[in-house]
Amino acid sequence: MFFSPVCKPSQEVKFGVARNEMVNISxxxxxxxxxxxxxWMLNNTLETAEIRSFNSNGSTSIVSYVPKYKNSYGVLLCWGSNKVGVQTEPCSFNVIPASPPDAVSNCTIRNQTLESLSVSCLPGDSGGLTQIFFLEVYNSDIQKLHWSTASQVPSFHVNNLPSSTRFTLNIYANNKKGRSPSVSLTTYTLTLPQKEAKKQGKLI
Known part of the structure; x- marks a missing residue:
């Protein structure tokens, strides 16, 4: 069945870009x-402007966009037409000033054992860029970094910890524009009696 163009789902729609930095939007x-x-068209609170320089091949079009001024940021609209007709709903792409990511939130510690624990959080805003998440595990008793790691998602599992020990967990995100504020949590590994009580469903 013939039909006019519609946006493909699951496209990247948010782009964090510094001034005079080029971004390719597909x-x-x-x-x-x-x-x-x-x-293609730029739409923001100050103006609506046609974009005339872009490359197209079949059902894909790519614009190389460089925001040069404050009012260069906004929503890029893309729509197509074929022999059937014109696309009714344009594809929208938000071009925002790039910034460091926001802090993670709603962090939960779980699966505590004698020597391991897990922690997971919700990611903050990425600042329009790819972000990486970091976990630092400090031994609270001696104020020393015990372990650190990075992940593409804010979810971590830590092994080989000493038992009966308090720890401070620092979690933050980073992108190419900088680092988010850290979120700090205090936790501990179990002692042997605590582990046995958990198995038996008892509360100490």
Whole structure:
């Protein structure tokens, strides 16, 4: 069945970009026939401006965008047309000033044992860039870094910890524009009686 263009789902739609930095934004549509003519436009609170420089191939169009001024940020709209008709809902891409990520939130410590524990959090805003999450585990009794690691998601499992020990967990995110504020949690590994009580469903 022939149909006019519609946006493909699951496209990257948020881009954090510094001034005078180039970002390539890809607009993909489903269409039949897939010989699509594209249009691009910048829309923000100050202006609506047509973008004339971009490259298209079939059902994909790519614009290399450089925000040079404060009012260069906003929403880039992309839509296509084929022999059937014009796309009714444009694809939207938010171009925002790049910034360090926000702090993680709602952190939960679980699965505490004699020598291990897990912690997971909700990610904060990425600042428009890819972010990496870091965990630092400090032995609270001697104020010494015991272990550190990085992950693409804010979820960690820590092994080989000494039992009956208090720890401070520092969790933060980082992208190429900087580091988020740290979130600190205090926790501990179990002693042997605590572990046995947990197995028996008792509370100490």
């Amino acid at each position: 607009c993909q549509v489903d269409a039949d026939p897939d010989d699509v003519k594209f249009n």
